Amino acid sequence: MxxxxxxxxxxxxxxxxxxxxxxxxxxxxxxxxxxxxxxxxxxxxxxxxxxxxxxxxxxxxxxxxxxxxxxxxxxxxxxxxxxxxxxxxxxxxxxxxxxxxxxxxxxxxxxxxxxxxxxxxxxxxxxxxxxxxxxIDECSSSSVENAPCSQICLNTLGSYLCACHHGYMLRPDQRTCVLECGGGVHSELEGTISSPGFPDMSPLDLDCVYTISVQPGFMITLNFSQNFHIEQVYNQGQTCLFHWLQVSVQGKKPQKYCGGKSPEVLNTGAHFVQLEYHTDRYGQSQGWSLHYTTQRVQCPHPGIIGNGTVTPNFAQYLYRDYIHVRCKPGYKLMMGEKEISSFKSICQSNGKWHLTLPECKIIDCGAPKLLLNGDFQFISGENNEYLSVIEYHCNEPYYRFKDTAKVTYRCAVERKWTEVNNNDIIPPCYPECGMNTEVSVGGRVFGGMPARPGQIPWQLLHKTHTRGGASLISDYWALTAAHVVDGLENINMTWLGGITKARNQNPVIMEAEKIIIHPNYQRVSFRGHQTNYDNDIALIKMSARVPLGPNIRPVCLPNKTHESVMEGTMGTVSGFGGFKEGLTSEILRYGHIREYSSKQCVFEDLPVTDNMFCAGDDVEHVDSCQGDSGGPLFFPMLGHGTKEQRYEVRGIVSWGPVRCGQVSKAYYTKVQNYLGWIEETMANN
The missing domain is CATH 2.60.120.290 (Spermadhesin, CUB domain)
Structure with a gap:
């Protein structure tokens, strides 16, 4: 077992x-x-x-x-x-x-x-x-002796729970209920309260206190049922002497209610309400019942904001609602004098917004960038504000944009000045090359003539060590012959421009910052003898930007190569070199010359290379002499330049016979052969 x-x-x-x-x-x-x-x-x-x-x-x-x-x-x-x-x-x-x-x-x-x-x-x-x-469903089972609960029975799994009607409290035996009205706090946002035993008659000698307290920001509304009866004594007027229900709201006078007419709906406007129900030892009152609800406190309409929007757009704004303010494109949020990235305000429990509305103020792009050798002007708008339009222009006639006469910029929503194609980089002003102050009349200017101011504005002069010339090709760079500056790279060379007289009292003075001789030029040792002028070309970078004006302007470089350097017509050579035997000129002179054929340029004493050409004038005996070296031979002939055909430096005065002017020819460095080297050198330095 x-x-x-x-x-x-x-x-x-x-x-x-x-x-x-x-x-x-x-x-x-x-x-x-x-x-x-x-x-x-x-x-x-x-x-x-x-x-x-x-x-x-x-x-x-x-x-x-x-x-x-x-x-x-x-x-x-x-x-x-x-x-x-x-x-x-x-x-x-x-x-x-x-x-x-x-x-x-x-x-x-x-x-x-x-x-x-x-x-x-x-x-x-x-x-x-x-x-x-x-x-076991104890609440309906007859197996439990007597009734399991005196009022309310709640069946649970394996057991049961007892509960009491409102106004009653469960005894320690967890089965029977005893009257206890009031007490406790109703903190839910919605609920039901009734007098003890309602709708049966209220017990006598009651003093019940009911408290409804919800969080601030909500207002309580009492909705009394129509079934309302509290004993009222009429022989002493409509006063509530013995039985009453008193409703107390903070900040208001308490109100007593009795009789058979329901108060119906009471909007208290408060988040704390106290109800006191009193009966004496006599009389009868059926009592009352109410359902209370809550509504959120309302905040005033925030209003509208100029150049901005307030969202969401409600008919009314209640506690815990929030608003955002966003500005229109081109405007910024400002709280006082401080810019803010965003704005949010919340309706508080006291019915006020926790932040006042900001302002939407127009943005600005700041002062436009300055344009070197140019300026700008406002076309529309002002104070650098959104959608203002400015127009940049170069200081004409000495500078210009490469592809256009003017550039328009608009103050964009990104708070920067932006060009129509969303380019915020301002193009540079380039020196206007190959133009002078002389208007073409189609006539011929004879050789050896003195130049007038502004007629050959690219002509530069150096006269400190040995006299030599150069051609201004930008507002920083000049072009000369290598033999003019050979050995002087480490000496502070001073160049003069904007003059037609060597002793001019008001020249434009330029200091050389860097001298770059062509790497293939054959240098000459001190007191040596020049035996080869091939690659006789050098660049001079000035230490400061040259102030261009009517008397000092750059000449253009050739824009392409030509089989015949001067295209079969006359060009002009200029300089401060010799014009009479043994004498140098104190004034700028020029003469018109033509290019000779390669057969005519053969010279027995020095080699003639493809980097050179020779030119002169057999009729007028125009020639370049010592002191003209490094100066320009430009094309077209002086007096024939136009905006469509600007003056270009086609040659650099290089070398010639000892007795210049008698043979009427000199040799020039062919500039078109060095365009790549010139552009690369200037870009890298």
């Missing part, structure tokens, strides 16, 4: 000596099942589930010797000494066979009693059954 008890305990059936916690379900079988049960046998199983549940038993299989009233062999289901059923047989058609119908005990315990005699003529297997806990 001890072994049998242990097996049953493991199957969660607590019987006799086995002590274990009641399980929610389990299984029980006859001895030796599914083998035939023994004869002359008696066994009892005590089945139990936790308190608060009923126990339900279902036979999965039952095969017990059938007999009238199960006289021989049987299994009985017993609860509280009451037999719920006695069973035998082999299938459900037997009168005493339980079938698969569950057996529900009224409580959480039952017993199974199995009895057999010794008269079995056939083998029978016995039974197997399943039991489980079933929740």
């Amino acid at each position: 001890d072994g049998i008890h242990l097996i049953i305990c493991l199957l969660w059936a607590c019987v006799n000596v086995c002590e274990c916690e009641p399980a929610m379900f389990g299984e029980v079988s006859s001895p030796q099942y599914p083998q035939p049960y023994p004869a002359n046998f008696q066994e009892q199983w005590d089945l139990e589930v936790p308190q608060g549940y009923q126990i339900q038993l279902t036979f999965n299989h039952l095969d017990i010797e059938p007999s009238p009233d199960c006289y021989y062999d049987s299994v009985s289901v017993v609860s509280d000494n009451k037999v719920l059923g006695k069973f035998c047989g082999q299938n459900s058609i037997d009168r005493f066979h339980p079938g698969d119908k569950p057996i529900l005990a009224p409580r959480n315990r039952l017993q199974l009693v199995f009895l057999t005699d010794n008269s079995n003529h056939e083998s029978h297997l016995g039974f197997t059954a399943f039991y489980q806990a079933v929740d």
Whole structure:
């Protein structure tokens, strides 16, 4: 038997000596099942589930010797000494066979009693059954003595809870209720309150206090039901002497209510309300009931903002609502004198916005950048404000933009001055080259003539060490012959410009910052003799920007190469060199010359290369002489330049016969062969 008890305990059936916690379900079988049960046998199983549940038993299989009233062999289901059923047989058609119908005990315990005699003529297997806990609805069950709760019963799984009507409190026995009106605080945003026992008559001698307190920012509204009755004494006027309901709102005079007319809706405008209900020892009052609601405090409309929008746009703004302010494109948010990136204001519990509205002020792009050798003017708008338009122009006629006469910029929403194509880089002003103050009349100017001021404004003069010339090709750079500056790279060379007289008292003085001689030029040692003038070209970078004006302007570089440097027509050579034997000129002179053929340029004493050409005038005996070296030979001929055909330096005075003017030819460095070197050198320095 001890072994049998242990097996049953493991199957969660607590019987006799086995002590274990009641399980929610389990299984029980006859001895030796599914083998035939023994004869002359008696066994009892005590089945139990936790308190608060009923126990339900279902036979999965039952095969017990059938007999009238199960006289021989049987299994009985017993609860509280009451037999719920006695069973035998082999299938459900037997009168005493339980079938698969569950057996529900009224409580959480039952017993199974199995009895057999010794008269079995056939083998029978016995039974197997399943039991489980079933929740008891104590609130409707008659199995609980009397009523489980004095007022409200709430069924729970395995048990029940008692509750009380409003105005009553649950006693310590957790079953019965006692009157307790008022007390506590109603903090929910919505709720229902009624007098004790409503709609039954109110108890006598009451002093009930009800408090409704919600968070600031909400206003309480009392909605009384129409079923309202508080005793009123009329023989002393409509006063509430003995029974009353008093409503107190902070900051207002308390109001008493009695009689049979409901106050209906009371908008308190407050977040704290106290109700006091009083009855004396006499009279009758049915009482009252109300449903209270809350509404959020309203803030004033924020208004409109110029050049901006307030969102969201509500008809009214309530507590915890918020607004954003956004400015139109081109305007900025300003709080006082401080710019802010965003603005948000919240409606507070006191009905005020926590921040006042900012302003939307027009943006500005700041002062336009200055344009070197140019200026700007406002076309529209002012104070550098959004959508203002400015127009840049170069200081004409000495500077110009490369591809246009003027450039227009607009103050954009990004707060920067931007060109029409969204380019915010201002193009530079380039020196206007190849123009002078002389208007073309189509006539010829004879050679050897003195130049007038502004007629050859690119002519520069150096006279400190050895006299030489140069051509201004930008507002920083000049072009000369290499032999003029050879050996003087580390000497502060001074160049004069804007003059036609060597002794001019008001020249434009330029200091050389850097002298760059062509790398393929054959330099001459000190007191050496020049044997080759190939690549006789050098660049001079001035230490400061040359102030261009009517008398000092750059000459253009050739824009392309020409098979014939001067295209078969006359060009002009200029300089302060010799004009009479043994004398140098104190004034700027010029003469017109033509290019000779390569056969005419052959010279026995010095090599003539493809980087040179020779030119002169056999008729007028115009030639360049010592002192003219480094100066320009420009094309077209002086007096024939136009905006469409600007003056270009085609040659640099390089070398010639010792007795200049008699042979009427000199040799010039062919500038068009060095355009790439010139551009690269200026760009890199």
